[in-house]
Amino acid sequence: MQKTKPDVDRVFQALGDPTRRAILEKLSQGPISVSRLAEPLGITLAAVVQHLQVLEASGLARTEKTGRVRTCSIEPAGLSVAAQWIADRRSTWERRLDRLGDLLAEPEE
């Protein structure tokens, strides 16, 4: 269980790898076992496990072991942190463009 807010550095760093993004793409469709996740990606189970550890540590995924099967699922908190950071930058930038627009719309003296 993710207790603290995901760290934005780690979230973006984790998302900077195409295999980890492919894993998240798959996880967004629903929980899946680690072994079934490895097959279509064409990488070893060991590589998938390593990527999952990075995704778990950054708050983008979680895994749970039931009996002999480890199931992984997406953790929305990580994506939210990244989305919020981007949205904050865009809103600052759009407010600035609005102010510029208002200035340009003012009638000439």
Place this chain on the structure above:
Amino acid sequence: MQKTKPDVDRVFQALGDPTRRAILEKLSQGPISVSRLAEPLGITLAAVVQHLQVLEASGLARTEKTGRVRTCSIEPAGLSVAAQWIADRRSTWERRLDRLGDLLAEPEE
């Protein structure tokens, strides 16, 4: 001028560094010269230039030289690529939750 669509790998990798995010935070408030950007960040001009090169290469910022002053500004295309990738994953995931909700709402036989 950014001609091709920013590469999502490079965009997320660039965003994984706190100094680069601090630069983008500043740039979202409006264009600024490289030297004025370096001061509040408390890092050398050379370090700022290096970070700006990464931001330019990933489509997150652009710089322009007028006379002796190099001005940098935010490039919305890079942030858009990152935001779009996150939004796509969320929509897949939310559609799935909707379908689960529908199933749970069905009357018992």
